[in-house]
Amino acid sequence: MADEFFRLAHDDVTGRLRLAGRPASLGLAAALLGELVFGGNLWVKDRYVSVRACDAPSDVLARGVLDRLAAEPGLTDVRTWVSMLADDALEDVARRLWRAGHLRPRRKRRRLRPETVWVPTSMNAAAMPRALLSVRLRRGEPLTQTDVFLAGLCVVTGLDGLLFDGAPLESRRHLARLVDELWPPARELVETASTAVADVILAAR
Secondary structure, eight states, X not given: OHHXXXXXXXOTTTXXXXXXXXXXXXXXXXXXXXXXXXXXXXXXXXXXXXXXXXXXXXXXXXXXXXHHHHHOTTOOBHHHHHHHHHHHHHHHHHHHHHHTTSEEEEEEEETTEEEEEEXXXXXXXXXXXXXXXXXXXXXXXXXXXXXXXXXXXXXXXXXXXXXHTTOOHHHHHHHHHHHHTSOHHXXXXXXXXXXXXXXXXXXXX
């Protein structure tokens, strides 16, 4: 899910971010936690997160995130974890996609500072999450819980225009109802990301 959100948040040709960096990072952090929630490794309730006893994920990044949470049993506030994971989320997910062969780094200079832009190795693969989710929402097709979770993160981080450009208003209303009915642990992650993004926007004003 974090890989798909990364692709949604970046241009599928240039690799440039479609939105401000911090909201993108917060959405990615929530998606990383979502991978563990849907995988049965974490539980979120009443804004608290807890590690569940089950097999660790095989993915290196997901396992690393889980290990961080397990190493800090006294830190259970989900908002805090979203903020902490957001600090490195863009780089962490980019490197996971790079290891899988989906991105390649390109060094550029911006304001006299070197910057790495992660360029998709396949435009079709990079555009696929946006295309599939947008079509399903526009046509009113059934969505899985992970589809709704991902679309909810897009809405709260400001990527909803990407999904709903030209779509009827009822499509937005339909998704809002689906997010309200989302599996509670996943819905709390969407709501936490929404609050965190709103705070970033207010602080910038």
